[in-house]
Amino acid sequence: MKAIVQDRYGNPEAVLGLQEIAKPAVKDGEALVRVHAASIHVGDWLVVTGVPYIARPAYGKPKGRVPGTDIAGTVEAVGNGVTGIRPGDEVFGWCTGAFAEYASAPADHFVPKPANLTFEQAAAVGVSASTALQLLRDQGKIKPGQKVLINGASGGIGTFAVQVAKAFGAEVTGVCSSRNVEMVRSIGADHVIDYTREDFTRNGHRFDFILDNVANHSLSDTRRVLTPTGKLQSNNGTSGGRWFGTIGTVLKSATVSMFERRQLGPAIKFANRADLLVLKGLIEAGKITPIIDATYALSDTGKALAHVGEGHSRGTVVISV
Numbered sequence: 001m002k003a004i005v006q007d008r009y010g011n012p013e014a015v016l017g018l019q020e021i022a023k024p025a026v027k028d029g030e031a032l033v034r035v036h037a038a039s040i041h042v043g044d045w046l047v048v049t050g051v052p053y054i055a056r057p058a059y060g061k062p063k064g065r066v067p068g069t070d071i072a073g074t075v076e077a078v079g080n081g082v083t084g085i086r087p088g089d090e091v092f093g094w095c096t097g098a099f100a101e102y103a104s105a106p107a108d109h110f111v112p113k114p115a116n117l118t119f120e121q122a123a124a125v126g127v128s129a130s131t132a133l134q135l136l137r138d139q140g141k142i143k144p145g146q147k148v149l150i151n152g153a154s155g156g157i158g159t160f161a162v163q164v165a166k167a168f169g170a171e172v173t174g175v176c177s178s179r180n181v182e183m184v185r186s187i188g189a190d191h192v193i194d195y196t197r198e199d200f201t202r203n204g205h206r207f208d209f210i211l212d213n214v215a216n217h218s219l220s221d222t223r224r225v226l227t228p229t230g231k232l233q234s235n236n237g238t239s240g241g242r243w244f245g246t247i248g249t250v251l252k253s254a255t256v257s258m259f260e261r262r263q264l265g266p267a268i269k270f271a272n273r274a275d276l277l278v279l280k281g282l283i284e285a286g287k288i289t290p291i292i293d294a295t296y297a298l299s300d301t302g303k304a305l306a307h308v309g310e311g312h313s314r315g316t317v318v319i320s321v
């Protein structure tokens with residue numbers, strides 16, 4: 001099968017190549033999926049570039065790795081003991097080795113594709129939508145009528161976060177740049193702040209929950225615009241230097257959260273089956289529609305990752321396989 005194989009850490013266009021490799025084996029309890037589309041989240045870019053350097057032991061050895069996690073496709077085969085999923089089923093979910101013609105994973109990593117989505121749209125859901133859901137529902141515990149601000153409303157997390165917050169009945173303010181104002185409004189934001197013209201920490205409005213995907217203000221400036229019982233969730237893994245990345249910001253927000261109940265500690269979130277089913281329900285109810293920034297061919301995965309690494313995605317970047 002054709003797959004994108006990593007050679008070493010570095011610039012995605014230099015370290016990734018299209019190769020012919022063996023199809024993954026289907027082990028007991030697993031499903032093999034013919035991948036029709038995969039999507040890229042910021043974590044995929046971090047694993048390919050190997051930044052921050054301090055995280056490399058956690059990323060594992062880069063040579064020979066097929067990167068990528070989020071896919072949508074058709075089940076090709078299932079291993080012994082798998083029930084509830086059959087060859088021919090259209091599914092979406094997560095795996096290791098997404099940027100390839102085939103990927104295998106434990107069968108419970110896959111759920112039926114929402115009937116109203118293309119494979120490209122379904123592939124976009126995965127980690128980004130799960131993160132948005134978990135941060136708003138489990139960390140923020142947002143409630144109908146609450147005022148929620150999403151900083152970085154136009155990116156992979158932000159476009160899902162705006163829609164999830166609306167689905168939970170919140171009054172949503174999205175912060176993005178001029179070129180994304182209409183898009184962020186179109187996915188349901190009640191108010192949109194163009195960060196090139198206005199600073200949300202200085203316009204006098206207060207919020208019950210802030211999801212900060214950008215971390216371009218100090219923690220104290222951002223916390224100042226919370227209501228007396230409001231909460232701030234910092235969620236940024238890319239700012240900071242190449243050696244330590246956001247570790248300073250993460251430690252600071254973790255420390256502040258021990259003394260200041262309005263500052264939530266860092267939360268590392270992963271895709272899980274139950275949440276994919278919740279997202280499928282919201283998608284089929286018309287409450288969430290994935291926003292696709294651009295679609296690349298499998299052979300252009302390096303270019304696609306480099307685009308994500310620039311930090312100006314409009315929704316999610318997808319690979320069509």
Ligand SMILES: NC(=O)c1ccc[n+]([C@@H]2O[C@H](COP(=O)([O-])OP(=O)(O)OC[C@H]3O[C@@H](n4cnc5c(N)ncnc54)[C@H](OP(=O)(O)O)[C@@H]3O)[C@@H](O)[C@H]2O)c1
Nearest residue numbers: 041127128152154155156157177213236237238311312313
């Ligand atoms: N995606 C995931 O699954 C995931 C999971 C956990 C944590 N995270 C972390 O969450 C953060 C956001 O991830 P993402 O996937 O949403 O990133 P992304 O897809 O790269 O999007 C970043 C967005 O931020 C906007 N932005 C840049 N500067 C801004 C500013 N000053 N104010 C407001 N918006 C600004 C960009 O819009 P403009 O082009 O208009 O500037 C862009 O749309 C990252 O640090 C990532 O490490 C991501």
